[in-house]
Structures are given as structure tokens and as C-alpha cells.
Amino acid sequence: MSRCWLMKTEPTTYSIDDLARDGRTHWEGVRNYQARNLMRDMAVGDRVLVYHSNAKPPCVTGEARVAREAYPDPFARDPDSKYFDERATAADPRWFMVDIEFVRKLASPVPLDILKNAPGLQDMVVTKRSRLSVQPVTSAEFDIVCSLGAGDTR
DNA sequence: GCCAACGTTGGC
DNA sequence: GCCAACGTTGGC
Numbered sequence: 001m002s003r004c005w006l007m008k009t010e011p012t013t014y015s016i017d018d019l020a021r022d023g024r025t026h027w028e029g030v031r032n033y034q035a036r037n038l039m040r041d042m043a044v045g046d047r048v049l050v051y052h053s054n055a056k057p058p059c060v061t062g063e064a065r066v067a068r069e070a071y072p073d074p075f076a077r078d079p080d081s082k083y084f085d086e087r088a089t090a091a092d093p094r095w096f097m098v099d100i101e102f103v104r105k106l107a108s109p110v111p112l113d114i115l116k117n118a119p120g121l122q123d124m125v126v127t128k129r130s131r132l133s134v135q136p137v138t139s140a141e142f143d144i145v146c147s148l149g150a151g152d153t154r
Numbered sequence: 155g156c157c158a159a160c161g162t163t164g165g166c
Numbered sequence: 167g168c169c170a171a172c173g174t175t176g177g178c
Contacts, residue, residue: 008176032161032162033162034161053175054175054176112177129176130159131161
């Protein structure tokens with residue numbers, strides 16, 4: 001039984017279009033313990049909602065799938081990386097990342113204010129002003145978001 | 155650009 | 167182990 005997640009990204013840093021182009025990517029740079037722990041709970045095949053934060057409007061833009069389980073984030077040990085953390089060692093890598101692969105873009109992105117008002121999504125973490133960059137999502141929530149994004153609402 | 159929310163750090 | 171100071175996130 002695969003689980004569902006939501007992962008935030010700033011589209012100016014890495015957008016759903018970047019993921020569509022790359023097909024697959026590694027999700028480096030998560031430097032929050034709760035988010036890290038959630039990534040370590042991920043299994044290959046888990047479904048992921050890709051969320052654009054700091055976007056106008058902030059929205060869910062697509063779907064991805066976990067392609068590789070958590071492994072040490074090498075950027076934590078690269079002094080030239082903005083994700084460098086001098087406390088990370090080979091024996092204790094401290095920070096982890098997963099690989100995800102592109103599944104599809106939503107026909108129409110689902111903005112945050114729609115999520116907040118959609119029946120069935122009142123408990124969805126992202127609607128709670130949560131700063132967590134990796135969030136658990138129920139399969140029911142996942143399906144509702146996908147159906148909201150299925151139609152062309154323009 | 156503002157600022158509320160909240161996670162992290164470090165002095166004690 | 168408390169908690170004030172500080173830094174970051176991210177909606178608005």
C-alpha cells in the first residue's frame with residue numbers, strides 16, 4: 001500500500017516544468033528534521049503532489065512518484081553548496097534526500113485558496129499554513145486534489 | 155516588502 | 167532543560 005505526500009518547491013528554483021523536462025530528479029536541500037523524517041518514511045512508488053510555494057498563486061501543479069528511497073544528501077558535505085552543513089559526516093550524514101520521477105502536470109493547477117475551501121480537504125496539512133516542506137497526504141486528499149486539477153477551469 | 159508562525163541555537 | 171534571540175518560510 002503506497003502512501004501519499006506533498007512536496008513544496010519554489011518554481012523559480014525548481015518547477016514542475018523542470019521536473020517534466022528532467023523526468024527524474026533528486027530532492028536535495030531539505031534541512032528540517034520533521035521533513036527529513038517524513039522523507040525517510042517514503043517508499044518507491046509512493047505518490048507525490050508537487051506544490052509551488054512562493055508562487056502567484058501558490059498551488060499544486062503536478063504529480064510525481066518516489067523513484068528511490070532516502071539516502072544521504074551529498075550536498076550537505078559539499079562546502080560549495082548552499083545546502084552545506086559542517087555537522088554532516090560520512091558516518092552520520094544527518095540530511096537525506098529521495099529521488100522522484102515526473103508523472104504528470106495537472107490540467108489546471110489547484111491554488112491554495114481552492115484547497116482551503118474544497119470539501120474533504122479541511123484537514124490537509126498544506127491548508128493549515130504549515131511551513132513543512134514535506135507533508136503527509138491521505139489518499140482521499142490526493143484524489144480530491146487530482147480531480148480538482150483535472151478540468152480546465154479557465 | 156511585511157510580518158506571523160515557528161523551528162533552531164545557545165547562554166544560563 | 168528553559169527560553170530569549172534569531173533566522174527562515176511563505177502567504178499576503
